[in-house]
Amino acid sequence: MALLMKGNEAIAEAAIQAGCRLFYGYPITPSTEIPEYMAKKMKAVGGTYLQAESEVAAIYMVYGAGAVGERVMTGTSSPGFSLMQEGLSFLFAAEIPCVIVDVMRGGPGLGGLGPTQADYFQLTKGGGHGDYHAIVLAPSSVQEMVDLTKESFDLADCYRNLVIIAVDGILGQMMEPVEFPPFKGRKLEPKDWAASGAEGRPKNNVISYYLTPELGESENIRWGDKMSMMKEAEQRFVEYEMEDADYAFVAFGTSARITETAIDILREEGIKVGLFRPVTLWPFPEKGLTARLDQIKGWMSIELSAGQMIEDLKLVVNGKAPVGFHGRMGGMTPEPEDVVTAFKEQLLGGVQG
């Protein structure tokens, strides 16, 4: 039976159902329902919720728990996510699986509490130092938040990589009907690498440095190979009204929802438009987009930012068609009618990308 649940709470519940028994976090609007839910529920399932002294400490508590081989999660919002970037880089290098939720709000600076998608660069390009990527999942409904959260722990364990669930403040705060169907997970290897106490086996070190540049390069090459593997296997997207589309929007999260309504309006006017919605922001679903390149006469990125994902879109489109953009910032969201207007001005008027 469906429950009416807030996105943040749905993520927390899904994590518990996925076997996560450790949550370390620091409260920040608009993600606070995640730690609140965990604080309430972890006790009942024999897990641990711990309020860290900062997001910096929280991400390293995650590092510690992940390093001993347990499923662990933290949740935060943009300024807190910024504070965690060093930790993300360390988590990647030490190959510690974990799940991080970023409920994006306004920036830069302290910004505002309203919804944005302006952490896209930080999420997908590696906000910390070094060559690394997290797997970044971008649900666009509360149900998808549940489904992807459950899967995120498997992805993290499978690749020994950090996984980020990226939503905007609206999705975090929104209530929608949601179900928790049984989840059939992946077959996973035992975590024989974990530093969990060397009982009956040689000792393990979980570390993130190398002493020589030669080793540094070979480690980076190995990580690069792992990232190529993830890029090959994990690209995901959902299409809406794309079969006969002449033009296509690209949008994720709440802006994808708004865009769907804009598409309904345009379709009623007889304009054939569709939506290509990345579900993985990293790896960016290039393969799915590439398959539509010959069909689509013009693309348009709709974002709650000044235009960040559009850079990845342009790399794939590579000049083959114009690429337009419409975005709102600082916590504002476009109305579907605004998207319609911007589309007509930029793409039906013939703007070049």
Place this chain on the structure above:
Amino acid sequence: MSTARTITKYKFAGFGGQGVLFIGKVLAQAGMLAKQQVTWIPAYGPEMRGGTANCSVIISSKKIGSPTVGKPNVAIVMNEASYLKFIDTVVPGGTLYVNSSLIPELPGRVDIRIVRVPVNEIAHEMGDEKVANIVMLGVMQAMIPAVPDDILEKVLLQLAGKKPALAEQNMRALKAGKEYAMNL
């Protein structure tokens, strides 16, 4: 309910403590039980304390695209600040329910229906001014039912949890609102 595609967008606004988020939740929950698609979004953050609190609800017979409500079909405003903030956003042909206990006669619009109800007084006469929000929900339900009556009542009872006195008070408030609307 009609079998054609129907989508209704609601905005509930007032100041903190007037229970506007709660009646939004009641409606969303009832919509879900009535096998409709629903979304509920609060305006969150410091705005919730002090100024206006509001939430957006959509009830639709089909999958909901945009969950934001910039232009509601129906709005309930419980205080003056909310009236001023939202009167111009209601779509032409829509309905604005106004808490006339707290909102004076202000410049209105001719292209929407404005329903003024002294919900605080009605609730006060019932002995509990806190249920003014439910009174307004009753008015709205009587004028244009959003969901079947029995489902709405069931949800109200459910949300009262283990507090029978509260449940009873809520039911009386809903009824009072409906009766007021009959005489409009």
Place this chain on the structure above:
Amino acid sequence: MKPIFTKTKGLTDRPFHYCPGCTHGIIHRLIGELLEEMNLIEKTIGVAPVGCSGFCENYFACDMIGAAHGRAVAVATGAKRARPDRFVFTYQGDGDGASIGLAETISAAARGERITSIFVNNAIYGMTGGQMAPTSLIGQKTSTSPYGRDAETMGFPLDLPKILTQVEGAVYVASVSVDSPQGIKEAKKALRRAFQVQLDGLGYSFVSILSTCPTNWGVNPVEALEWLQTKMKPHFALGELKVPTIEGGDAV
């Protein structure tokens, strides 16, 4: 032939990288001995810092996690909460524990985390080549206080163990020095008590150990010990500064 002395099983066979006269080696040995004597090697998770001792995961025979600079205590917290059945310690320098990781240290102490921190204070940043530490003394010349530490502009050395005595969740706080055979014995005693406090689940335990850095102090090992004894010791509170208040006072 009967061996009369063997290396502890608590340490691996990896040769230390530390400079001649540096006391990290002594402290490592004490910890290794205790891990062995207290039968902890297989149930220990150690956390290494960033600093001169940042490679200590290669030396301790237990499982180890390498933390970022200043985050060892947060990492240890995460590990201990995940595996409360394990013995968890951090090994940190003065910069790691008292400067960049000060918030983590105090907060873990306040929560009474069941972990043990070993804080090695040599009043200088060793690994980066002799810069000023939070514990550098007034007048001490370092590469970033070339005219000597001046209280007016650089502030005062921080006596972290003394501060921790004021934090309720820190139940055992000791400050020792490994500058003499007697001092080394006392250091081992303090470490043993700190370990036992964790095993008994009493709260956070912290042992500060005054240590030398002949290389960056610019002196030979013998002079370094003298400098520690005559200059450092007077500036830092020494002894068992706080013991668990259970029956029998300091009986752990």
